[in-house]
Amino acid sequence: MQELIRQLLAELGEDPTREGLLNTPKRVEKALKFLTSGYDANIDEVLNGALFTVDYSEMVIVKDIDFYSLCEHHLLPFFGKCHVAYIPTNKVIGLSKIPRLVDVFARRLQVQERLTNQIANVVLDTIKPMGVAVVMEATHLCMSMRGVEKQNSLAVTSAMLGIFRDNARTRSEFLELIKLRAAGTPTRDMHATPGLACIDE
Ligand SMILES: [Zn+2]
Numbered sequence: 001m002q003e004l005i006r007q008l009l010a011e012l013g014e015d016p017t018r019e020g021l022l023n024t025p026k027r028v029e030k031a032l033k034f035l036t037s038g039y040d041a042n043i044d045e046v047l048n049g050a051l052f053t054v055d056y057s058e059m060v061i062v063k064d065i066d067f068y069s070l071c072e073h074h075l076l077p078f079f080g081k082c083h084v085a086y087i088p089t090n091k092v093i094g095l096s097k098i099p100r101l102v103d104v105f106a107r108r109l110q111v112q113e114r115l116t117n118q119i120a121n122v123v124l125d126t127i128k129p130m131g132v133a134v135v136m137e138a139t140h141l142c143m144s145m146r147g148v149e150k151q152n153s154l155a156v157t158s159a160m161l162g163i164f165r166d167n168a169r170t171r172s173e174f175l176e177l178i179k180l181r182a183a184g185t186p187t188r189d190m191h192a193t194p195g196l197a198c199i200d201e
Pocket of ligand 1: 071
């Protein structure tokens with residue numbers, strides 16, 4: 001990979017042998033491997049020992065999980081907050097493991113819509129809850145750095161499964177809970193249309 005990055009630097013009109021760039025191929029390789037390390041992650045290992053049987057059927061919600069991912073169209077970062085909720089039937093996931101699950105899927109080449117669905121589906125498959133809701137709001141550098149969208153625009157995606165899809169009250173309870181917290185962000189639009197994320201150009 002380092003030789004490819006040296007070639008890339010030359011293609012960009014740079015001199016890969018100048019001092020500041022000498023170790024860049026090594027650093028870029030290391031960074032890219034870390035940022036795509038989610039491909040190698042094993043979900044069972046991530047969740048190992050963190051599934052618990054409970055007698056609890058109220059909404060479990062983990063808000064404001066920071067995430068960083070790479071858009072697969074431009075290989076540029078998109079990052080923001082992820083909110084995950086579910087209503088258990090008889091199993092819950094240790095709370096600290098939810099951000100780990102988000103990382104596993106974020107550390108791949110992604111589009112925001114697929115990332116949102118993958119997080120929701122892994123929770124659904126793992127603990128078979130009554131429903132799962134995932135909302136992600138992100139800034140895409142491929143849009144903001146290139147001036148494609150307004151600098152501060154957020155792409156919002158959601159996945160609503162089971163009771164969150166079927167029951168409007170459950171869904172709005174969840175949306176209220178995450179809205180309360182984000183009251184300082186008046187521009188957010190919870191009903192943004194799908195496909196708003198990274199523009200493929
Ligand atoms: Zn992009």
